[in-house]
Amino acid sequence: MSEKQLEKDQIALVTGASRGIGKAIAKALSRTGRFVYLNYNSNREKAENTLKEIINHGGRAQLLQFNVSSRKESEKAIKQIIKQKGQIDILVNNAGIRDDMLMVWMKQENWQNVLDINLTGFFNVTRLTVKHMLPKRFGRIVNISSASGQTGQAGQVNYSASKAGLIGGATKALAREVAKRDITVNAVAPGFIETDMTDDLKVKEITKTIPAGRLGKPEEVAAAIVFLCSKDAGYITGQVIGINGGIV
Ligand code: NAP
Numbered sequence: 001m002s003e004k005q006l007e008k009d010q011i012a013l014v015t016g017a018s019r020g021i022g023k024a025i026a027k028a029l030s031r032t033g034r035f036v037y038l039n040y041n042s043n044r045e046k047a048e049n050t051l052k053e054i055i056n057h058g059g060r061a062q063l064l065q066f067n068v069s070s071r072k073e074s075e076k077a078i079k080q081i082i083k084q085k086g087q088i089d090i091l092v093n094n095a096g097i098r099d100d101m102l103m104v105w106m107k108q109e110n111w112q113n114v115l116d117i118n119l120t121g122f123f124n125v126t127r128l129t130v131k132h133m134l135p136k137r138f139g140r141i142v143n144i145s146s147a148s149g150q151t152g153q154a155g156q157v158n159y160s161a162s163k164a165g166l167i168g169g170a171t172k173a174l175a176r177e178v179a180k181r182d183i184t185v186n187a188v189a190p191g192f193i194e195t196d197m198t199d200d201l202k203v204k205e206i207t208k209t210i211p212a213g214r215l216g217k218p219e220e221v222a223a224a225i226v227f228l229c230s231k232d233a234g235y236i237t238g239q240v241i242g243i244n245g246g247i248v
Contacts, residue, residue: 191244212245
């Protein structure tokens with residue numbers, strides 16, 4: 001079977017696909033012919049826009065609302081995919097938030113909420129997904145970490161901890177557990193990317209610190225993920241790919 005046909009038969013789930021980087025990833029995966037489940041939490045209108053754009057370009061996709069920080073909701077969603085399609089080949093753990101402040105001002109809830117969505121969300125969605133990938137002897141998992149998880153960032157103790165956790169445990173440890181079954185687990189660590197998440201930042205100031213002299217585009221993150229999900233990337237696992245214009 002040709003690689004193109006193989007990709008057409010694949011089922012992908014992208015968490016946080018209503019906007020920003022997740023939207024670009026979902027669109028890029030759908031352009032390769034894969035069926036893409038578009039997860040979102042609360043922004044149904046934006047999620048519907050993503051779906052419309054994919055359908056208008058001849059792609060196949062379906063909305064799947066759930067909160068990744070809820071284990072019950074996440075596992076129900078994975079079961080729904082398995083019931084409808086019988087498999088799940090690609091998982092992109094992209095859903096994430098930030099809630100920045102200096103640690104001395106940080107309350108337990110500011111810490112917990114970021115960890116619950118960014119890191120426990122990975123566990124909630126991935127555990128059952130991997131269980132279904134193992135007997136199929138194929139899988140591609142990509143976790144969206146961050147440059148903040150590599151270097152640490154003042155004002156982001158909670159966010160940096162969650163994103164570093166995605167690299168160490170979520171990516172490197174799991175990669176070792178499943179490598180023999182042709183399941184790869186990698187992380188991408190974006191720098192500053194133009195999305196709602198960076199909307200409130202002082203772009204002029206930040207740009208001065210980026211060797212490339214500009215913020216990145218969601219599509220530039222998506223391109224790396226499409227490659228990591230390909231058959232050709234089967235020997236790349238447990239790695240972290242920086243997409244950051246040179247800041248790390
Ligand atoms: P964004 O524009 O704020 O979008 C966040 C996405 O995550 C939305 O689709 C949102 O859904 C979803 N989401 C949030 N909480 C959720 C939950 N509890 N359950 C399910 N979905 C949830 O963010 P982005 O910039 O595209 O960021 C995407 C990922 O890249 C995040 O993990 C972020 O940490 C990481 N990242 C971003 C940058 C950057 O510069 N932008 C840099 C490094 C890493 P709703 O629309 O329904 O709220």
